Amino acid sequence: MAGVREIKRRIQSVKNISKVTRALEAVSASKARRAQQRAERSRAYAQAAWEILVNLSGQPGTSDHPLLANPTETRQVDIVLITSDRGLAGSYNLNIIRRAEEFAAQMDVPVRWVTIGRKGRDYLLRRRYNVVAEFTQLSDEMRLRDLAPIGELLVSDFLGGVSQEIFIAYTDFINTLTQRPAVMELLPLSPYSEDRVGSEFIKKEPPQTIINREYVYEPSANAILDEIVPRFVTLNLYQAALEARASEHAARMVAMRNASDNAGVLVEGLTLEYNKARQLAITSEILDIVGGVEALKGQEAPSQNNGRIRLT
Amino acid sequence: MLGNVVDVAFPEGAELPDLYHAIRAPRPNGDDLILEVELHMDNGEVRCVAMDSTEGVRRGDVAYGTGDYIRVPVGDASLGRIFNVLGRPIDGRPLEENVERYPIHRKAPPYEDQATATEVFETGLKVIDLIAPFAKGGKMGVFGGAGVGKTVTIMELIDSIAREHSGLSVFAGVGERTREGTQLYQEMEEGGVLKSLAMVFGQMNEPPGVRLRVALSGLAMAEYFRDQGKDVLMFIDNIFRFSLAGSEVSALLGRMPSAVGYQPTLADEMGQLQERITSTRKGSITSMQAVYVPADDYSDPAPVAVFTHLDGTIALERSLAAQALFPAVDPLSSTSKVLDPLIVGDEHYRTANEVKNVLQRYRELQDIIAILGVDELSEDDKLVVARARKVQRFLTQPMKVASQFTGIEGKYVRIGDTVRGFRMILDGELDHVAESHFYMKGPIEDAIASYEKAQAEN
Numbered sequence: 001m002a003g004v005r006e007i008k009r010r011i012q013s014v015k016n017i018s019k020v021t022r023a024l025e026a027v028s029a030s031k032a033r034r035a036q037q038r039a040e041r042s043r044a045y046a047q048a049a050w051e052i053l054v055n056l057s058g059q060p061g062t063s064d065h066p067l068l069a070n071p072t073e074t075r076q077v078d079i080v081l082i083t084s085d086r087g088l089a090g091s092y093n094l095n096i097i098r099r100a101e102e103f104a105a106q107m108d109v110p111v112r113w114v115t116i117g118r119k120g121r122d123y124l125l126r127r128r129y130n131v132v133a134e135f136t137q138l139s140d141e142m143r144l145r146d147l148a149p150i151g152e153l154l155v156s157d158f159l160g161g162v163s164q165e166i167f168i169a170y171t172d173f174i175n176t177l178t179q180r181p182a183v184m185e186l187l188p189l190s191p192y193s194e195d196r197v198g199s200e201f202i203k204k205e206p207p208q209t210i211i212n213r214e215y216v217y218e219p220s221a222n223a224i225l226d227e228i229v230p231r232f233v234t235l236n237l238y239q240a241a242l243e244a245r246a247s248e249h250a251a252r253m254v255a256m257r258n259a260s261d262n263a264g265v266l267v268e269g270l271t272l273e274y275n276k277a278r279q280l281a282i283t284s285e286i287l288d289i290v291g292g293v294e295a296l297k298g299q300e301a302p303s304q305n306n307g308r309i310r311l312t
Numbered sequence: 313m314l315g316n317v318v319d320v321a322f323p324e325g326a327e328l329p330d331l332y333h334a335i336r337a338p339r340p341n342g343d344d345l346i347l348e349v350e351l352h353m354d355n356g357e358v359r360c361v362a363m364d365s366t367e368g369v370r371r372g373d374v375a376y377g378t379g380d381y382i383r384v385p386v387g388d389a390s391l392g393r394i395f396n397v398l399g400r401p402i403d404g405r406p407l408e409e410n411v412e413r414y415p416i417h418r419k420a421p422p423y424e425d426q427a428t429a430t431e432v433f434e435t436g437l438k439v440i441d442l443i444a445p446f447a448k449g450g451k452m453g454v455f456g457g458a459g460v461g462k463t464v465t466i467m468e469l470i471d472s473i474a475r476e477h478s479g480l481s482v483f484a485g486v487g488e489r490t491r492e493g494t495q496l497y498q499e500m501e502e503g504g505v506l507k508s509l510a511m512v513f514g515q516m517n518e519p520p521g522v523r524l525r526v527a528l529s530g531l532a533m534a535e536y537f538r539d540q541g542k543d544v545l546m547f548i549d550n551i552f553r554f555s556l557a558g559s560e561v562s563a564l565l566g567r568m569p570s571a572v573g574y575q576p577t578l579a580d581e582m583g584q585l586q587e588r589i590t591s592t593r594k595g596s597i598t599s600m601q602a603v604y605v606p607a608d609d610y611s612d613p614a615p616v617a618v619f620t621h622l623d624g625t626i627a628l629e630r631s632l633a634a635q636a637l638f639p640a641v642d643p644l645s646s647t648s649k650v651l652d653p654l655i656v657g658d659e660h661y662r663t664a665n666e667v668k669n670v671l672q673r674y675r676e677l678q679d680i681i682a683i684l685g686v687d688e689l690s691e692d693d694k695l696v697v698a699r700a701r702k703v704q705r706f707l708t709q710p711m712k713v714a715s716q717f718t719g720i721e722g723k724y725v726r727i728g729d730t731v732r733g734f735r736m737i738l739d740g741e742l743d744h745v746a747e748s749h750f751y752m753k754g755p756i757e758d759a760i761a762s763y764e765k766a767q768a769e770n
Contacts, residue, residue: 010679017683091687126691255685262683280609284572295568 004281007274011267018263024088025256032176032249035140039173039242046239053189053232059214059221067155067229068189071164078112078132078154078163079104080186080237082170082244083120085136089248090255092171092179093119096244099181099201100169106198112163114150116241140245144238151234158187170240171247172203177254179247186236189229313366316519317564318347320375322356329377332417335360337375339368346382346398347375348521351565361521361561363397381415384529386536390510391480394497397514397526403497414536416528420587427591432650433598436472436724437465439641439707442664442734444624444648445656445727448543449591451599452648453551453618456628456640457608463492465628465639466549466602468711470496472724473545474505480537481545484530485513487523487553499713516553520564523557531588538595546589546597552604555582555614571613579617586621610645624648637708638718643671660731666738667703674700695740698747702737705750706759723754732756 057068081100083093097120104111115121115134124131135150157163166187172180182203217224320335322328329335335347335358345368347360363382384390384399389411394403401407433446446452456462474481485493493513500506510533514526527548537544548554555578562575570576589599601622605615608630619625629642653661673696677689681697689697712722725733733756736742742759749763 014679014683017680021683087688088684090685094687123691259683259685266679266682280607287573288571291569291573 004274004277007270007277011270011274014263014266014270018260018267021088021256021259021263025253025260028249028253028256031140032246032253035242035246035249036173036176039239039246042239042242046235049232049235053228055215056217056221056225056228057189059217065222065225065229066159067187067225067233070188074109074164076110076112076163077107078114078157078166079183080114080116080150080154080166080168080170080240081120081124082168082240083115083117083123084244084248084252085118085138087119088255088259089252090258092248092251092255093117093123095179096120096169096171096181097123099183103167103169103183103198103201106201108197114154116150117244138241138245142238142241142245144234147234147237147241151230151237154187154237155230155233168237168240170244171251173243173246173250176250179251184236184240186233189232313369313371315366315564316362316521316561318360318362318366318369319353320347320358320360322358322377324356326356328352328356328358329379332381334363334378334380334382335375336378337369337373341368345369348382348525350561359565361524361564362519363521363525365519381417382525382529383413383415384512384532385411386414386533387412387540390482390533390536392507392509394493394511394513395529397512397518397522397529399529402513412536414532416525416532418532418535418588420584421590421592425592425594427593427596430650430655432656432727433473434476434727435469436476436726437468437639437711438709438725438730438733439639439643439646440469440626441725441727441730442660442667442707443641443643443651444626444646445650445660446598446600447623447648447650449596449598450623450650451586451589451601451621452624452626453601453603453622454626454628455603455605455610455615457605457630460628460630460633460640461638462602462604462628463488463549464711464714465626465641466547466600467492467496467499467713468639468722469600470545470547471499471503471712472722474500474509475503476724477545479508479543479545481509481547482530482534482537483509483511483547484527484549485511485515486527486548486550487514487516487518487557488550490515490517492549520557520560523553524561527551527554527585531585534597534599535588538592538597541594543596543598546599547601548599549602550604551585551601551618552606552614554585555617574613578613582617582621586618623650637704638714639709639711641707643668643707644675659735660727663731663734663738667734670696670700670703670738674704695743698743699737699740701747702742702745702750703734705747706733706737706753706756708750708752709754710752718752720752723758725755729755733759 079100081097083096111130113124113129113131115124115131116138118136121131121134121136133153138146154166158166165185167183168186169183172182174180183201184203329349331349331352333349335349337345337347339345345366346363348363349358349360351359353359382398384395385407389408393401396402399413427449431448433448435441435446440446454462454465470481470483483496493511493515497511500509512526512530512533514522530548531546534544534546555574558578558581559575562577563569567576570578589597591597603615603618606612625647627642627645628640632642633640650656651661651664677693677697680689686694686697709725710718710720710723715722736756745759745763749766750759753759753762
């Protein structure tokens, strides 16, 4: 059995850890609530924008728009990986990284990575993946314009013919207890066909209300698309970042709650062990003293035969 | 007469028998009860401890001093036989006439004759060979609480060593179960090594006097071979019972108990015994002793008294046994004096230390893993944890004497193979192999083969 002092030291260190986890749990809880609200509020807008885009791209004469057309040949793909900057979020980062990594492994062309968040960057760099751009320290109060540089970078790469497809890997916020790692095709903005490799990773888009009516666009549908699609790319990024952020805080909150619980269990077990060790020490000391007293008191030898102690 | 302590009165003027001399007290049915003198009292009385149960002897019976210590048969006559503490065969066969006998009380070899251990003695058990290698002519203790595998470990060592080294060995069963003695006898017989083994038993059903002296009886036999210039193996299971018997006798003799209720002479008695188990320039005694640790408390005076005498300790740990990691040797608290680069070589020394470091780091991280989960560790720490778990599993080994429980044949692993295997894990050559492939394997090739087999099946 470990020494009493040793156990005490461990209890103290576990208690200190649990203080940290408890505090972080409380902080994450409030952050999660706010991030969740932001993500949910923005969802309606993203959804509406998506519908506009789908309807727009259904118009005659738009299918050859460079940002909508499926590539004839894919030579390189980009994957945007959204993770957190900080740890202590349970398996949040690991799940999405793994998902993205598995997806990338399905690609039979070179993959370039763009990372948002430190954890993903560190992981990819450690494994010597090709990371071409990294963005960190995105605030909780992020705005659409904060994501604009990333969107512009991706669109220009895409239009410049550097990469033929761009995916985004992030974590979808379902509720506080569930967050789902997801991969979505960012560009081209056409549905990812189900018979392609890696399609099982691609998040299914919600069904749209298709309006079977022909609109007249001024000056032309393509002119509007030129304007709207890059914005939409950024919007998609923004929405993904919001979802990821809400997921991150929720995941951290849950992870910290579990950690606090685990610490509690550990402290409980250690306290029991501590009390046992303490009691054992006390008991054996008492036994020693009592035994000594009894031995000194007795005039009769404890021999079972007749004798008395006679010291020679 | 009841009880294990007998007072014998000698007529006035008669010479009293010396301390530790034997006294013979005939029973009505003809056989003798042997007593050993422990204490001289005034008025011509001596206080003795009985070497058998005292039934049949009555108060006032006549007893005779033999003028000598208890003597046990030694040499070739002792090989292949089983004796009790008095040197009487208990395997049902008669003893030859005029065998050579040694007294069980002898002096330890003087300083100038003692030899120090500098040679490694292969045991075939990976964890022992790597972390706490045995020294030829050295003394090793196998420590452990109740039911963590002391006896199994000792039995395995006897089995592999007796087989691989084909030397002479002596087994002293002190206060343990008789059944284990029978099992050992049968296994040795099957293995064909009975002819080089002498066994002495004084098991838990026998009076304290027997358990106090039976180790000495076995030792006398080993000493004889050593003095003949041979290399002997001496196994004692379990040396703690010797201390316990000493405590019982001490209480019966009316001595005041000391710390934790043990006899005040605990360290002295142990010293008397242990100092004799030593190698001389003529021959060597390599000994392995099982030491029971009461309540898993390594600070208990009885195991502590043994610690200091040993060249190395093999600590069995309950938490490992609970995870089915057998043999449950704790690498972090097992040590050996021969784990020295000058004796085992740099490679072995370095590997052993790295194994300990990795396991130590894993232990330190365990609290964090328990609280935050393994995902929160840094990449480096994750690697350490993964390797530590592999090392931990590779330290297990199927044992021959346990094959009826595990269903796996026992494996004997050469020291070179052991070191190489751990080297490969530590160097990251096997990072791709899942940890389960390392569990209960012999040399590293077995683990790799298991991995490749699993790969082929997928």
